[in-house]
Amino acid sequence: MSQLPLSDFGKHRAALMAKMPTNSVALFPAASELTRSNDTEYAFCQNKNFFYLTGFNEPDALLVLLKGEQGQTESILFSLPKDALHEIWQGRRIGQIKAVQDYGVDASYPIAEIESLIADYLEGKSQVYFGFSDHGFAAQIFSWLKHVNRNIRQGAKTPQHLTDVDPMVAELRLIKTENELALMRQANHISGLAHQRAMQKCQVGKFEYQIEAEILHEFARHGARHPAYASIVAGGDNANILHYTANSDVLNNNELLLIDAGAELAGYAADITRTFPVNGQFTAAQKAIYQLVLDAKNLAIDAIKPGMSFAKLNVLTNAFLTKGLVDLGILTGDLTELISDKKVKEYFIHGLGHWLGLDVHDVGDYHISSDREQLRAFEEGMVMTIEPGIYIPLTDLTVEEKWRGIGVRIEDNIAVTETGFENFTVNSPQTIADIEGLMAENAKSIT
Structure with a gap:
């Protein structure tokens, strides 16, 4: 379709x-x-x-x-x-x-x-x-x-x-029909191919905009004429700018590249983020942060079903990320107090996800409480992003030097089903082994 x-x-x-x-x-x-x-x-x-x-x-x-x-x-x-x-x-x-x-x-x-x-x-x-x-x-x-x-x-x-x-229209748009879900599944597939291409074409010394061009090429050649939003192609410390779209810097050795890019297909959006090493190999510090974010994302997604909410997912994810940052020595102090004080928000500085559909940040009431919790219970047919991240800018002198300049976000698109969830973002590598394996095949670049 x-x-x-x-x-x-x-x-x-x-x-x-x-x-x-x-x-x-x-x-x-x-x-x-x-x-x-x-x-x-x-x-x-x-x-x-x-x-x-x-x-x-x-x-x-x-x-x-x-x-x-x-x-x-x-x-x-x-x-x-x-x-x-x-x-x-x-x-x-x-x-x-x-x-x-x-x-x-x-x-x-x-x-x-x-x-x-x-x-x-x-x-x-x-x-x-x-x-x-x-x-x-x-x-x-x-x-x-x-x-x-x-x-x-x-x-x-x-x-x-x-x-x-x-x-009234927002409530209708929030619950997708089978045909809308099929279209969004296809938009995700095309977007996943584009993220694969970006990994395969990435090289030290290229510019961010050259990788952006590879993404747009892959969108178009599979029928998605336009991106759903301005692509973020952020190398190194640029990943710590959440809406970085200049895409003008050179890609450096031993840095990460964060790409937030999704295709628009017949009006419907995909919204996928992947982070990977420019040279194809994670450093030990990059690997530690990346695995923490990946595990948090998977933890949140596995909990999605009707009746769940962003508020509940945030409690789960924030506690997990807080413990992970304590284990790495990035946060220090009593774990219970750190969780209660939401200290993780110093490094996980945005929301866990949002509705997705005709708009990237799609319409629909989140039922936000007075303390800004998103209480709306998930229903079958809703589509959302799940996108935890950890951001440690170069200017953060409170952490060891090895952590500075690391910015990691991993984002999938999820539909709520009758009994659980469907992850639309299945063809874009995300494990460390899969990413490093794919990037090792650069010589087999896409034609």
Whole structure:
């Protein structure tokens, strides 16, 4: 499967409309193209909620979902019209006829007609749903409602309730269908191949961006045209910068290379991190930190099942990492007190994981408590990352010199199943033996 069946997007719309009350309307804007410089644009990325409900990947469109007083539903898509001259210069458009035929909406009109029709969709409705986080679109909604309000003396009725639709869509997106899981499994497979390639192509003296190019090449040659996010290719102490994306430094002997990179396939993201030695052989200190992080990751993943939560996993993982750092002499003191004081966060400085889907940091409520614990119980169909790490910058003079400059993160993508979990990240080497073995085969580099 290289994309979701278009019928799946109709099922997404139906699931949302089933949650809407009668006599309501929901509106979802598409993204617009963004200028990169002068008359060139960034690669287009569709608004994810709009995409989830339509599968439609053109800019400057609007989806209107209507639910009548008797529960009847209708979906209308406003989009750019067919335009022969534009299509010669900029590319083909789907147009209104194929929008109905192929995308399963009930009606489609040119986007320019929205101003003349929108009042009919809003007038008399008891509730209007739209995303409150999109301030520009919210301003447009209020402008349209003002036009409806002007006709009150002629009997028009203005909607009285405005509701944020984002949480409703987020709950739907959080639980993946079988087709979505299959697509994410494929995105992980492609990403795993890219991480293999990075290990095989890595050499002392190359630049980080050259390894990034190998990753992007592997994504594309397997059908994933774009990365899901800006790839992190961080050699040596750069690994201790969590969102390092400059990827501009040379790779040095006896240093580690941390790569956080995932493919986007038909809108769905993979998010994988691997850390390995630039020269193919871990030093003793690197090996000790790496094995600790790997064991912590596997401990957390093995505990995943319905009813588990990030909060519970954090207790398990933080205690394990704390003991490991004490055993290595990096943390000192009473183990119980160190765990209670969360001293491990000096070196494990980010969260254990996050939801994954159409967005890399995907939508969905974590049920965060007042002390910032993520209490939401896992359910079948949720997909998440598990990504413990230990980061010891060169500037940390409180530890022995052999530990300084080591940054290790290992990240897998996990789906919750009926009785446990499925690890999607299965073809990217992670044991010390497998990594060193693969890197020893550099002479058999991928063509």
